[in-house]
């Protein structure tokens with residue numbers, strides 16, 4: 001029996017391979033068809049440079065439960081003691097402030113506790129903490145969180161800034177803005193102004209304004225895909241990747257424009273697609289020749305050693321596309337038991353040279 005017929009018997013939607021996956025040329029005869037699962041698995045194997053056989057297992061594991069104690073709510077030692085007394089089994093994560101792996105409670109149990117209700121801790125995946133650690137916000141700075149809702153990273157930025165200075169937390173989605181406002185209030189954030197609007201206009205309205213900008217961009221979300229749920233790929237398709245790439249390019253240009261000379265921009269996504277990651281960063285570097293891409297420094301620290309096997313350098317060539325060779329300095333997180341799939345790049349706007 002031909003492979004395509006075998007698949008047909010199993011049922012499921014068929015997709016003719018387009019875009020980055022060309023039809024095999026080594027055989028004459030009818031076009032070969034693939035299921036959406038086939039396409040996703042081949043694509044991930046190619047991006048992560050791993051055998052296809054490993055991909056399903058990789059996207060079928062849940063990341064450990066991690067929490068961040070909230071210094072804006074109370075003294076973190078007191079919060080730790082209170083959670084310890086309640087029986088939480090907590091292991092410190094050295095590279096991220098006030099962060100712990102909780103091994104005996106899952107996220108939904110933790111979300112129902114009085115301590116969570118009071119904003120004493122935040123439940124957050126480790127990948128989602130990386131961009132804020134890389135941004136390294138300081139008290140007194142002016143920071144833009146360009147795509148902020150529902151506010152996981154805003155609350156962390158505010159904690160690092162000790163509620164001093166100013167954060168502008170922007171998002172274009174009204175219902176998500178409501179969640180952002182609720183999160184800001186629950187987690188005792190006081191230094192943040194919420195803005196609703198398209199982030200791609202901020203660069204023009206506030207050029208050279210922010211000390212630091214976080215662009216945690218909308219994306220195709222491959223890092224969040226969990227293959228054990230029913231229909232895990234229902235929101236994933238190649239067309240979405242292409243649409244996202246266009247939005248991301250507009251946003252990154254605006255983010256860079258809004259940055260003060262000497263300022264830092266962190267670009268992050270929860271997807272693995274090179275066109276949404278290295279492709280977008282290359283677009284910025286081509287447009288602004290003075291923009292500098294830097295390493296995510298702390299990833300080289302000893303504190304990060306345990307997590308280093310889950311980190312790879314940026315890709316410079318993929319599926320016929322070539323990206324700026326400097327994008328090698330960016331970082332991709334391989335999905336695993338500690339972290340979800342993620343991408344992060346650090347860009348610095350140089351200081352203006354004296355004449």
Ligand SMILES: C[S@@+](CC[C@H](N)C(=O)[O-])C[C@H]1O[C@@H](n2cnc3c(N)ncnc32)[C@H](O)[C@@H]1O
Nearest residue numbers: 147148149150151152153172173198199216218
């Ligand atoms: C990855 S989510 C952000 C998650 C958030 N940073 C956090 O940590 O909780 C991307 C967000 O971008 C917002 N978004 C999409 N297009 C946008 C645009 N053009 N301008 C501003 N926000 C946008 C979406 O509404 C969504 O909330």
